[in-house]
Amino acid sequence: MKSKQIKIALRNCGHIDPEDLSDYIARDGYKALSTTLSGSRETVVQTIIKSGLRGRGGGGFPTGKKWELAAAVKGDKKYVICNADEGDPGAFMDRSVLEGDPHSVLEAMAVCGYAIGADEGYIYIRAEYPLAIKRLKIAMAQAKEAGLLGQNILGTGFNFEIGLKYGAGAFVCGEETALIKSMEGNRGEPIMKPPYPAQKGFMGKPTNVNNVETFANIPAIINKGADWFASIGTEGSKGTKVFALAGKVKNVGLVEVPMGTTLRELIFDIGGGIVGGKKFKAAQTGGPSGGCLTEKHLDTPIDYESLKAAGSMMGSGGLIVMDEDNCMPAVAQFYLDFTVEESCGKCVPCREGNKVLYQILNKITHGNGTLEDLKKLKDLSEIIKSTSLCGLGQTAPNPVLSTLNNFYDEYYEHVVEKKCRAKVCRALIKYIIIPDKCVGCGACKRACPAEAISGEIKQKHLIDQDKCIKCGACYQKCKFNAIIIE
Amino acid sequence: MACAIKEKEIKEKVAEICKEFNNDPKELIAILHKSQNHFGFLPKEVQTAIAETIHIPASKVYGVITFYSYFTMEPKGKYPISICMGTACYVKGAEKVLKEFEKQLEIKNGQTTPDGKFSMNTLRCIGACGLAPVIMIGEKVYGSVKPEEVAKIIKEYE
Amino acid sequence: MKQLKNFGEFESLRQELKVKEAENEKKVRIYIAMATCSIASGSAKVLEYFKEEMPKQPVEFVIKPTGCLGLCHSEPTVEVVLPGSGPVVFGKVDTKRAKLIIDEYIKNGKLIDGVIEEN
Numbered sequence: 001m002k003s004k005q006i007k008i009a010l011r012n013c014g015h016i017d018p019e020d021l022s023d024y025i026a027r028d029g030y031k032a033l034s035t036t037l038s039g040s041r042e043t044v045v046q047t048i049i050k051s052g053l054r055g056r057g058g059g060g061f062p063t064g065k066k067w068e069l070a071a072a073v074k075g076d077k078k079y080v081i082c083n084a085d086e087g088d089p090g091a092f093m094d095r096s097v098l099e100g101d102p103h104s105v106l107e108a109m110a111v112c113g114y115a116i117g118a119d120e121g122y123i124y125i126r127a128e129y130p131l132a133i134k135r136l137k138i139a140m141a142q143a144k145e146a147g148l149l150g151q152n153i154l155g156t157g158f159n160f161e162i163g164l165k166y167g168a169g170a171f172v173c174g175e176e177t178a179l180i181k182s183m184e185g186n187r188g189e190p191i192m193k194p195p196y197p198a199q200k201g202f203m204g205k206p207t208n209v210n211n212v213e214t215f216a217n218i219p220a221i222i223n224k225g226a227d228w229f230a231s232i233g234t235e236g237s238k239g240t241k242v243f244a245l246a247g248k249v250k251n252v253g254l255v256e257v258p259m260g261t262t263l264r265e266l267i268f269d270i271g272g273g274i275v276g277g278k279k280f281k282a283a284q285t286g287g288p289s290g291g292c293l294t295e296k297h298l299d300t301p302i303d304y305e306s307l308k309a310a311g312s313m314m315g316s317g318g319l320i321v322m323d324e325d326n327c328m329p330a331v332a333q334f335y336l337d338f339t340v341e342e343s344c345g346k347c348v349p350c351r352e353g354n355k356v357l358y359q360i361l362n363k364i365t366h367g368n369g370t371l372e373d374l375k376k377l378k379d380l381s382e383i384i385k386s387t388s389l390c391g392l393g394q395t396a397p398n399p400v401l402s403t404l405n406n407f408y409d410e411y412y413e414h415v416v417e418k419k420c421r422a423k424v425c426r427a428l429i430k431y432i433i434i435p436d437k438c439v440g441c442g443a444c445k446r447a448c449p450a451e452a453i454s455g456e457i458k459q460k461h462l463i464d465q466d467k468c469i470k471c472g473a474c475y476q477k478c479k480f481n482a483i484i485i486e
Numbered sequence: 487m488a489c490a491i492k493e494k495e496i497k498e499k500v501a502e503i504c505k506e507f508n509n510d511p512k513e514l515i516a517i518l519h520k521s522q523n524h525f526g527f528l529p530k531e532v533q534t535a536i537a538e539t540i541h542i543p544a545s546k547v548y549g550v551i552t553f554y555s556y557f558t559m560e561p562k563g564k565y566p567i568s569i570c571m572g573t574a575c576y577v578k579g580a581e582k583v584l585k586e587f588e589k590q591l592e593i594k595n596g597q598t599t600p601d602g603k604f605s606m607n608t609l610r611c612i613g614a615c616g617l618a619p620v621i622m623i624g625e626k627v628y629g630s631v632k633p634e635e636v637a638k639i640i641k642e643y644e
Numbered sequence: 645m646k647q648l649k650n651f652g653e654f655e656s657l658r659q660e661l662k663v664k665e666a667e668n669e670k671k672v673r674i675y676i677a678m679a680t681c682s683i684a685s686g687s688a689k690v691l692e693y694f695k696e697e698m699p700k701q702p703v704e705f706v707i708k709p710t711g712c713l714g715l716c717h718s719e720p721t722v723e724v725v726l727p728g729s730g731p732v733v734f735g736k737v738d739t740k741r742a743k744l745i746i747d748e749y750i751k752n753g754k755l756i757d758g759v760i761e762e763n
Contacts (some may be wrong), residue, residue, distance in 0.1 A: 003502075014677060014713035014723065021645060023708070028662040034654055087574035098713015099679045127519060127556055131509060132679050148654075155650040166519055168554030169610070185514035187553040246574035246615035250493035253616060254714025284573065320573045334576055344553070361676040476634065614681040615714020643653040 004265055004383065006232060009056075009093075009216040009239050013100030022144040026105040030148050037156045038110045044115040045071055048218070050226035052238030056402050057083055057174065057211030058289065059391070060237075060304040067276025069198040070116040070208040078118035079207040080109050082215055083179055084125040084132070087171040089285035089338065091318035092213035093242040096254050098125070098132035101138035106162060108218035110149060113160045116208050121162045124179055128169065136164065151434045171288070171342035172392050174316075176201075176209040178344070183217035189344045190390035211316070213242055216289040233259035237303035245271050247320040248278065260301040263293060267321055278323040282406070286315030288335045288342075289395030293330070312404040313395070327406040327424035329414055333361040334374045335399040343392065350393030357400055367427040369415035378404060392423065423485045426470045428485045435460045437482035444474035493531060497523060500535040501565055506617075509540045518557055520619045536549040555610075563598045563605030565643045572611030578632075580619040584608065586633040589641055604643070661747060671704040672750055675723040679712035687720035694722075694737045697746055718760055724749060733760045 007013075023028070036044050037185045041478060049064030054469050082105055083288065086094040098105065109121045125133060133470040140162055151159045165183045173188040180202050182188035201207025221229045230238050237259040243266060246252050250272030257266065258264035263283055265272070282292040285302075291312035293300070300306050304314050321330065336358040345351045360377055363369045381397030381404075388394045404411060413419045420428040433444070433453075440458040452468040455461030463474070463483075475483045502518045502579055507513035513644075517536060522528055528551055537544040551557040569584050591604055598605035614620050617629025623636075628639060646655045651718055658693045674684075676691045698705050714722050718735025724745060726733045734745055735758050 013711040014675060014721075017708045018711050019709075022661050022664075025658055026665040031652070034651055040533065040653060053755075086613070087610065088575045089576075089611040090615055091611070092615060095613045096712055096714060097706065098680060128609070131683070142645065145647065146645040147649065153652055154648060168515055169556035170554050171610070182515065185510075185512040185550070187549055191608075205758060244615060246618065247577045251715070252574070252618075253716040253719045254712070258737075273675065284610060287573070318573065320577060322577055331577075334573070343557075453501055493657060612680075614684055614716075616681050616719060617684060641727075 004058070004261060004270055005256055006240050006258050008198055008220050008232075009097060009213050009242050009256065010100070010256045011220060013096055016101065018100055018102055019138050021103065021139070026102070028223055029103055029106050029219070030143075032219035033107050033110050033148065034154060035222055036114055037154060037158055041071060041115050041117065041416075043220065044111060044222070047222060047226045048115075051215055052226075052233075053221060053229065054237065054304065055210065056213035056217070056316070058088075058286070058313065060314055063210060063214055064359060066198065066208060066210070066398070067112060067115050069196070070206050070373060073199055073206040075117075075206045075257075076112075077120075077192065077203075077205045078116055079202045079205055080112045080116065080118045080121035081176075081179070081183070081202060081207055081209045082109055082121065082123040083174065083176065083209055083211040084123050084129075084180060085167040085173050085243075086126060086129075086212070086316065087167075087169075087174050088316045088318050089343075090246050090284075090320045091244045091287060091316050093317050094134055095129050096242075097212050097216050098129070099135055102132075102136045103167075103281075105184045105212055105215045105221055106136075106139055106143055108215035110153070110160045111222065112208060112210070112215070112220055115156055116206075116377045118206075118208070119159045119161065121160065122165050122183065122202070123162065124165045124167060124173070124183055126169070127166045131359075133166075133267070140164075142234050155187070157426065170344070170461040171338070172344045172390070175390050175392060179209065180207065180392065189343065189346045190392075192389065213317070213428075228241065234301060236305050241314065241317055243317045243319045245319050245321065247284075248275050248323040248326075249273070249321040250275055257302075259303045262299050263302055264298040265398060266302070266319065267298075271321065274321065274323050278325065281324050282319070282331075282403075284312075284320040284322065284329065284331070284399070284408060285318065286313035286395075286398070287318045287339045289313060289391065289398055291317045291398045292322075292331070292406055294406045311405055312398070325422050325423035325424070325428060328403040328410045329361060329364050329418050330422075331356065332400045332403045333365055336361055336396070339392070339396040345394060347389040349384045349387040350389065350396060353380055353388075354393070354396050356380060357384070357397060359398070360394055364411065364414050365420075365425045365427070367418050368416070371415055373414060374404065374408075374411055389449060429470060430465060430476055431463055431468060431470065431472070432465055432480050432484055432486055433461050434484060436442045437480050438482055439482070441479070443477045443479065447473040447477040496525075496531050497535050500532060501539050504539040511540050511542045514540070514542070514547070515554075518547075518551060522557060526640065527558050529559060531559075558607075560596075560598065560605075561602075564603050565605075565623050567604055567606045568609045568612075569595075569606070570610075570612050570614070570618070570620040570622075571608040572615065572618075574611075574615035575619040578618040582633045583619050583621065583631050583636060586636040587640075590636055604640075653752050669708050669725075671706050672698075672727065673723075674698070674705060674707045674750075675710045675725075676707065677711040677712040677715075677719065677721045679685050681716050682712050682719045682721065685719040689739055690722065690742050691721050693742045694746075697743070700752065701746065703750065704726040705747075715760060719760075721760065726750070728754065734758055736761045 053063045054060045101302040180190040197207040242256045314320045445453040450469045533547045722737045
């Protein structure tokens with residue numbers, strides 16, 4: 001089968017020694033910087049605009065436009081920032097790029113610096129990525145020694161220094177204004193836009209923020225041309241996107257496919273389908289800000305617009321596959337738990353609203369929900385979406401809304417029939433011993449921490465449902481498959 | 487625990503760390519990273535020493551520490567157990583693994599055993615989703631952990 | 645690396661490295677993924693093994709630690725390129741399989757099980 005993957009951002013990952021600058025240069029490394037420095041600033045910006053590249057961190061803002069804005073602002077000091085605060089659980093493409101090809105990000109940042117007129121850049125990186133940090137430091141030192149970063153790069157008079165700033169585990173810092181606050185030594189609370197970072201960013205100076213994958217595309221675009229890049233992908237979404245395939249899919253890993261590839265191709269052709277021959281239920285894209293796509297979306301081409309139309313979003317590229325054993329209200333609750341913990345607390349809708357959403361979901365997964373609650377979930381979600389200050393709050397209810405839309409029957413079963421079909425919600429399941437299969441070995445009785453199982457050796461055993469705490473210990477111990485979950 | 491570290495020692499070390507960053511309040515997060523690396527956690531004494539050295543209110547230091555999940559004010563156990571609760575690990579049953587650790591160690595997530603041997607916390611995602619569910623004990627990564635393997639893993643450290 | 649002072653110096657270095665890279669293509673090339681999850685799966689031992697064993701073989705070779713190919717499901721992965729043939733990626737490599745790769749594929753050109761087809 002012909003490969004469906006096209007590697008642009010990941011072009012060097014796995015093919016070069018990330019700790020050896022020579023390897024990178026031998027594969028056209030720093031050629032884009034050299035080309036850039038021999039031309040005008042406007043040329044670079046126009047090339048990126050023409051390529052149609054959009055931000056790979058989630059929002060999808062046209063990268064060239066962003067550069068143009070920052071370039072147009074007058075100022076003696078400007079900054080370039082690389083957002084490497086990959087906090088979206090289940091996403092690890094930035095880590096892979098930084099660990100496998102750190103120079104491509106450094107080179108792109110220097111190109112950006114030249115384009116917008118900045119002489120200083122920072123990489124804001126998660127402290128949880130020690131290996132990526134180590135390799136970046138090595139790469140920075142090598143590039144500087146070779147005169148490809150630092151003062152008077154290649155004798156052109158252009159200066160560009162890069163430093164590292166560490167994140168400390170706050171998801172909201174992926175939002176650019178929060179990230180800048182954090183870089184300045186503060187709590188990473190977002191601020192209202194405008195002013196945009198392009199006008200007033202780090203240290204109050206014009207700043208351009210792009211994410212790792214976006215930067216990794218830049219050298220390839222300059223080397224191969226905007227037209228080449230624009231020929232890949234769909235009308236509104238050019239180039240490729242890296243996805244981190246994870247969850248119940250056979251081939252867990254990183255893949256890079258042209259925009260417009262369908263979910264089916266991603267999960268079944270490249271991902272190898274679902275583990276253990278189970279049934280596909282949903283794919284979550286966009287992390288805690290995204291939504292679930294279902295069977296009916298399998299043939300939707302993946303690009304920024306179509307994912308949005310389907311009630312999800314591109315996000316940074318995490319793609320978690322779920323099967324019939326995953327309970328959708330519980331999944332929504334899992335994401336809300338995340339958002340509640342990661343909400344910075346600055347604005348009320350996000351701080352309080354998401355907490356209430358979480359409580360309602362908790363009620364539902366514990367078997368105490370009502371139909372009224374489902375309506376409340378929907379209404380409150382809409383309010384939080386339209387009134388929160390930043391992207392985190394505005395997208396936090398997406399997992400709730402998309403599961404409600406796509407899996408309403410499951411919610412209905414939880415609140416009306418008090419059933420969890422995936423058998424995840426403990427309060428809604430029962431452990432039962434099938435008398436015909438029970439040989440009376442007593443293993444379950446000994447395993448039960450609540451003394452809920454009665455029966456003599458070699459006699460049929462029985463679980464007292466009132467005493468059962470549903471820990472599943474008996475289920476695990478039974479060698480005769482005599483215990484089932486209902 | 488905190489009082490076991492001498493106050494003078496704290497002040498000297500903190501002054502040394504802050505100086506590395508030119509006593510610049512804008513470098514607060516970097517200072518906290520370095521301090522936590524050194525002391526293992528960030529007790530009140532360390533916080534006030536930092537505040538005094540770089541001339542900012544202690545409330546600001548406290549505010550930043552509590553904002554970021556990487557910083558901790560509790561001492562960690564000799565063997566810190568981190569359970570990844572990223573989405574990939576979650577859908578592959580990380581919660582059951584977490585519950586089993588809680589049961590075996592008789593502590594809740596976020597706590598330390600009374601003998602100071604084990605502490606437990608959850609992580610968002612360590613980016614090793616291919617091995618989900620993943621746990622870490624110290625620097626060692628365990629992949630594809632099943633609840634029934636938990637007791638065996640703990641035994642390695644007893 | 646010495647400091648590059650102008651475009652000309654950069655271009656000549658680039659050409660020089662490209663020639664070197666082309667020369668490498670005449671050798672057996674072994675790329676070992678050394679990203680976080682590769683290392684967690686044991687790739688450091690595999691790298692060490694190749695570094696120790698390859699000099700004993702009668703072939704010219706290059707060993708490179710690299711980032712990952714994104715094949716998390718099969719880490720540790722090792723890509724081997726024999727002169728004149730396409731790259732072959734082996735999955736779930738431990739020292740035992742590393743020995744097989746050397747004995748069977750590198751020395752005799754025979755494929756072993758567990759080759760990953762990238763799709």
